Amino acid sequence: MHLESISAGRTFLREVARTGQTIGTVHTLGALHRGHAELIRRAAIENDVAIVTVYPNKIQLRPGGSYEFNLDDDIGLALRAGATAVISSDDAEMFPPGYRTFVSQGDHQLRLDGPEAYLKEAVTGAIRWICYARPTRSYFGLKDIGQAILVKRAVADLLLDCEIRFAPTVRYRNGVPISSRLRRFSRSELDELSCLFTALDHARKEVAEGASCVKDLIMSAGSLVAFRKFKLDFIRIVDADSFEDLEQVKLPFIIVGAAMAHGLRVFDSIYVPDQDTLLNGPPDVWIDLPEQS
Structure with a gap:
């Protein structure tokens, strides 16, 4: 199932919550690959419903930068890996004029990858999706360990009722x-x-x-x-x-x-x-x- 907007996804999520099913989420920028598939597989096995979000997070891209992905390909990979639904969005929904709320964790986002890192923006994007989907569990790969650790800390600090699960890095041989x-x-x-x-x-x-x-x-x-x-x-x-x-x-x-x-x-x-x-x-x-x- 593909839900093409935040509003369409919200209707689906409300129905899932009403039935008391557990939700596992995987939040992506798009351009899905075998690493994402491993996260989705785990979310599907460990929860009643597995939801994948696809949005090239505008705020964590370099100014003027773009992110190449094929939404149809991403939907296909996600569903084959076990996703129940894929929710996609766009800049107009995610960052309307006047948007100004970010997750601040001091200078921690600068310490791992350096001053050009966009971990603050990546954490903000992930926390927004978690607040939206209200998952039982949300899955992050150890390949992006900095983001994973900061998201887990933010979830704890903000008292969000969600378990952050780390999944192994997928490597070529x-x-x-x-x-x-x-x-x-x-x-x-x-x-x-x-x-x-x-x-x-x-x-x-x-x-x-x-x-x-x-x-x-x-x-x-x-x-x-x-x-x-x-x-x-x-x-x-x-x-x-x-x-x-x-x-x-x-x-x-x-x-x-x-x-x-x-x-x-x-x-x-x-x-x-x-x-x-x-x-x-x-x-x-x-x-x-x-x-x-």
């Missing part, structure tokens, strides 16, 4: 996390980018073996990055709550890295919330690489 940003990258470029995950996971393994000095860990990880078409932006190890850089590793933490190519900043990260993840690695979902191009 070479380690690259699947992302709409990479849909135009060639197979050879994806293979080259894989060394970023190798470097991050190397740091995790070194911590598991007893290393704790972040400066040394980053130097060791960086030595494994051999880019030709890409440029390494940074590798960091940060506290998983404050996103502040650590000097000595302590749980929970995030190892995060970024690379630049084709004018895009591409991120990868490993979220280490506990000793089991530290020792055994994150519970990633692995899929085959696309055909050579």
Whole structure:
């Protein structure tokens, strides 16, 4: 089922609420891929109704930027993955003249990805959808761990009755996390980018073996990055709550890295919330690489 507006979706949501069914939501910008499908699959399994929202959140795009997606393709992928309904919207509905309410979390949104990050706007968009849909559970991928953690904190702080569920990162078998940003990258470029995950996971393994000095860990990880078409932006190890850089590793933490190519900043990260993840690695979902191009 496709509901083409906020008002049409609200009628459906009221009926679901009236019947007492549980709701799982997945909130997207569009350009859905296998990573989104994993979120939708989990929402469908764990709830009576799974709802996917599709809207390229205007406020988290660079000024003048656009977001390419095919709504019909997205609806098809969502329904095949188990969605009960897809709700789409547009700028006129989501950001009418005079809109001015944002979710502020101090400078936390700047700490993980830097001053050019749009995490504040991403969190605002997610919280608006949660307030609208009133889901029992809402699902966020660990690929975007910064947004996931900040949304979970905002839900708790605002006393919203919704459980935030984290779902594993979906990765190609070479380690690259699947992302709409990479849909135009060639197979050879994806293979080259894989060394970023190798470097991050190397740091995790070194911590598991007893290393704790972040400066040394980053130097060791960086030595494994051999880019030709890409440029390494940074590798960091940060506290998983404050996103502040650590000097000595302590749980929970995030190892995060970024690379630049084709004018895009591409991120990868490993979220280490506990000793089991530290020792055994994150519970990633692995899929085959696309055909050579």
